[in-house]
Amino acid sequence: MGIEIEIEKCVGCGACIKACPYNAISMRDKIAYIDEEKCTLCGACVESCKFDAIIMRVHHEDAVRDLTAYKNVWVVAEQKKGEIQSVSYELLGAGRKLADDRNSKLGAVLIGKEIHKQAEKLIKRGADKVYVAEHKDLEYFNDESYSRILANLIRKEKPEIVLTGATAIGRALIPRVAVQIKTGLTADCTSLAVDPDSGLLLQTRPAFGGNIMATILCRDYRPQMATVRHKVMKEIEPDPSRKGDIITVKPTETDLKSRTRVLKLVEEIESTLNIAEADIIVSGGRGLKGPENFHLIEELAKAFGGAVGASRAAVDAGWIPYSHQVGQTGKTVCPKMYIACGISGAIQHKVGMQSSDCIIAINKDPNAPIFEIATYGVVGDVVEVLPKLTDAVKKILKK
Amino acid sequence: MNIVVCIKQVPDTTEVRIDPKTNTLIREGVASIINPFDLYAIEEGVRLKEKFGGKVTVISMGPKQVENALREAISLGADEAVLMSDRAFAGSDTLATSLALSEGIRKTGFDVIICGKQAIDGDTAQVGPGIAAHLDIPQITYVKKIESINDGKILAERMVEEGYEVVESTLPVLITVVKEINEPRLPSLKGKMKAKKTEIKIITSEDLGIDKTKIGLDGSPTWVMKIFTPPKKEGGKIFEGSTEEVVAKLVSELQDNLI
Ligand SMILES: Cc1cc2nc3c(=O)[nH]c(=O)nc-3n(C[C@H](O)[C@H](O)[C@H](O)COP(=O)(O)OP(=O)(O)OC[C@H]3O[C@@H](n4cnc5c(N)ncnc54)[C@H](O)[C@@H]3O)c2cc1C
Ligand SMILES: Cc1cc2nc3c(=O)[nH]c(=O)nc-3n(C[C@H](O)[C@H](O)[C@H](O)COP(=O)(O)OP(=O)(O)OC[C@H]3O[C@@H](n4cnc5c(N)ncnc54)[C@H](O)[C@@H]3O)c2cc1C
Numbered sequence: 001m002g003i004e005i006e007i008e009k010c011v012g013c014g015a016c017i018k019a020c021p022y023n024a025i026s027m028r029d030k031i032a033y034i035d036e037e038k039c040t041l042c043g044a045c046v047e048s049c050k051f052d053a054i055i056m057r058v059h060h061e062d063a064v065r066d067l068t069a070y071k072n073v074w075v076v077a078e079q080k081k082g083e084i085q086s087v088s089y090e091l092l093g094a095g096r097k098l099a100d101d102r103n104s105k106l107g108a109v110l111i112g113k114e115i116h117k118q119a120e121k122l123i124k125r126g127a128d129k130v131y132v133a134e135h136k137d138l139e140y141f142n143d144e145s146y147s148r149i150l151a152n153l154i155r156k157e158k159p160e161i162v163l164t165g166a167t168a169i170g171r172a173l174i175p176r177v178a179v180q181i182k183t184g185l186t187a188d189c190t191s192l193a194v195d196p197d198s199g200l201l202l203q204t205r206p207a208f209g210g211n212i213m214a215t216i217l218c219r220d221y222r223p224q225m226a227t228v229r230h231k232v233m234k235e236i237e238p239d240p241s242r243k244g245d246i247i248t249v250k251p252t253e254t255d256l257k258s259r260t261r262v263l264k265l266v267e268e269i270e271s272t273l274n275i276a277e278a279d280i281i282v283s284g285g286r287g288l289k290g291p292e293n294f295h296l297i298e299e300l301a302k303a304f305g306g307a308v309g310a311s312r313a314a315v316d317a318g319w320i321p322y323s324h325q326v327g328q329t330g331k332t333v334c335p336k337m338y339i340a341c342g343i344s345g346a347i348q349h350k351v352g353m354q355s356s357d358c359i360i361a362i363n364k365d366p367n368a369p370i371f372e373i374a375t376y377g378v379v380g381d382v383v384e385v386l387p388k389l390t391d392a393v394k395k396i397l398k399k
Numbered sequence: 400m401n402i403v404v405c406i407k408q409v410p411d412t413t414e415v416r417i418d419p420k421t422n423t424l425i426r427e428g429v430a431s432i433i434n435p436f437d438l439y440a441i442e443e444g445v446r447l448k449e450k451f452g453g454k455v456t457v458i459s460m461g462p463k464q465v466e467n468a469l470r471e472a473i474s475l476g477a478d479e480a481v482l483m484s485d486r487a488f489a490g491s492d493t494l495a496t497s498l499a500l501s502e503g504i505r506k507t508g509f510d511v512i513i514c515g516k517q518a519i520d521g522d523t524a525q526v527g528p529g530i531a532a533h534l535d536i537p538q539i540t541y542v543k544k545i546e547s548i549n550d551g552k553i554l555a556e557r558m559v560e561e562g563y564e565v566v567e568s569t570l571p572v573l574i575t576v577v578k579e580i581n582e583p584r585l586p587s588l589k590g591k592m593k594a595k596k597t598e599i600k601i602i603t604s605e606d607l608g609i610d611k612t613k614i615g616l617d618g619s620p621t622w623v624m625k626i627f628t629p630p631k632k633e634g635g636k637i638f639e640g641s642t643e644e645v646v647a648k649l650v651s652e653l654q655d656n657l658i
Binding site for chain 2: 002019021022023036037038039040041042043044047048056057058059060061062080143144147167168169171172173175176178179180182183184185186187188202205206207208209210211212213214215216217218219220221258259260261262263264265266267268274276322329354358359360366371374375376377378379380381384385388389392393396
């Protein structure tokens with residue numbers, strides 16, 4: 001078995017008990033005891049022990065022998081209908097910093113149909129090199145052909161780090177690449193940093209529905225791969241004077257083979273603004289009392305030029321369609337400003353919006369949990385506060 | 400049709416609470432449940448069987464107690480259950496988990512493999528695509544509707560950020576499902592009886608003849624270095640008073656700091 005407590009070293013402090021997400025550790029005779037039936041060998045307890053009493057034995061038979069053969073940071077650009085998606089610029093922002101910290105170059109991979117004209121945009125946003133794979137059959141994202149092209153390119157060029165957006169496309173594509181290359185993949189990261197001592201990528205991500213954060217390492221395999229949550233990393237402003245190389249990658253017949261085909265795309269965003277992209281979101285909850293008051297939310301959103309969000313209670317009551325729902329089973333958003341109106345702040349709602357830059361909560365109950373994470377809290381009746389706030393915002397923004 | 404549904408037993412994260420004093424997770428008394436998305440996977444599997452005939456096999460990798468989850472799946476309409484249980488599987492990350500599951504699934508045979516969109520504990524959504532890659536079969540993720548299956552082809556609606564795509568794939572295929580796909584039924588009395596009687600097949604790594612260096616801790620490139628509770632967002636300024644007052648205060652803050 002891979003995990004052991006060194007009895008001589010254990011002082012029975014209990015730090016590991018708190019670190020275990022599976023409740024597998026308890027104290028027996030003042031010594032930590034690991035219940036094998038519950039332990040998943042996730043390793044979270046090892047670091048928590050200040051006395052090095054928890055030993056985890058790992059042997060990676062097919063570890064990469066020469067880690068120094070792998071250099072540079074890559075981002076996988078995402079395009080739809082030939083347009084580069086904003087998540088790609090965020091990845092470049094994060095990747096630029098990592099590449100500088102590692103004293104290496106930042107590369108980007110762009111796959112599509114007649115897409116090379118877009119490559120310059122990636123260079124202006126921080127890439128030193130852009131690999132472009134073009135073909136008429138690559139117009140739409142395709143799990144099979146895209147993953148094959150990427151895996152082949154990674155094998156050939158040996159980047160040290162590969163980042164992809166944690167989007168519908170990224171989360172489908174990149175696990176297939178990781179399997180083909182046989183390396184680690186960390187999901188949905190919200191923070192990335194280089195460990196100054198080891199040079200390893202510290203990949204931090206929420207798990208357990210946002211209740212905990214985990215920092216993940218990939219020590220012995222390369223590249224270190226991660227998907228990165230949209231709207232968390234900051235883009236860098238385009239610099240028109242930046243120069244870089246564009247490298248054409250020729251997909252082979254085998255690369256292009258695929259057993260799936262997208263027949264059509266049906267767009268169905270009800271409001272003009274997609275909440276996942278909006279900078280300002282005004283959200284309504286059960287505190288609005290009924291559908292007749294929901295227009296108050298829409299009017300404030302309009303005054304700000306923002307989008308309309310909702311709690312599940314408002315969606316379930318049929319006041320607004322599901323596509324507006326924020327939270328665990330809805331969308332995760334990270335706008336500059338999130339205004340929660342008549343929303344209590346249940347954990348399932350909070351995990352979808354708590355990383356917003358500024359949170360404003362309007363609630364008549366001063367003890368509502370939403371106030372715990374609010375930058376500004378207004379104790380009051382939404383039906384009264386909203387119209388006055390909307391008027392005031394209209395006045396300021398007109399000036 | 401050979402339908403395989405992958406289910407994971409998870410702690411009910413909606414019951415997980417943070418202890419405000421120690422800022423750690425309270426896990427006492429948190430129930431183990433079938434991953435909620437996997438209930439939709441089971442239901443879709445059973446619906447496919449009802450339409451096209453064949454059988455639904457549920458498969459799970461985990462400790463012995465996962466037997467309960469598999470029995471529940473039988474009560475919901477699955478025909479057979481396979482539990483991959485072996486200490487050698489423990490510590491598997493998504494690469495090793497998807498390899499082990501793909502070997503287990505190879506044994507049962509498959510036309511359609513159904514996974515949940517993601518597990519609510521690990522939350523990675525990587526195991527489904529990982530299984531498809533190991534088996535070298537096509538995949539359709541985030542499926543909200545199966546439009547048709549015929550002539551060895553499946554037509555399904557896949558959720559994307561701006562709406563949905565209609566995707567065609569050959570069989571065999573792996574799909575991952577979102578909760579919009581169906582309304583899971585409750586267990587029937589007959590189902591419950593069957594769940595009690597059904598034998599749960601237990602498979603070890605030996606049975607699979609799998610290379611032990613490729614599973615468990617040794618087969619997992621990723622390593623959870625540490626786990627911590629998210630830093631609490633500092634509560635900010637709270638305004639109380641008459642509607643006029645609170646609006647005026649908020650607006651002045653916004654003007655100074657934001658707009
Ligand atoms: C598995 C699972 C997944 C879930 N996923 C999500 C999700 O994705 N998103 C989500 O939002 N929820 C989700 N939920 C539901 C969540 O637990 C809460 O039930 C929900 O968020 C509550 O919505 P609410 O805040 O609008 O309603 P309530 O909790 O009822 O809160 C209403 C608030 O309005 C205040 N109020 C009432 N009247 C007024 C007034 N006149 N003026 C001002 N304030 C007023 C009250 O003080 C109260 O705080 C999920 C639950 C589960 C179990
Ligand atoms: C805090 C924490 C963070 C982690 N982060 C990562 C990470 O970033 N990268 C990584 O590779 N590993 C990670 N792991 C390990 C990972 O959770 C396990 O490998 C787990 O077994 C599968 O991942 P998941 O829970 O994310 O499943 P998901 O990939 O989200 O599950 C999707 C679907 O796959 C099927 N499925 C998943 N697991 C099983 C199973 N055991 N049996 C049957 N069907 C199953 C189900 O249908 C499920 O709905 C982490 C573990 C912890 C504790």
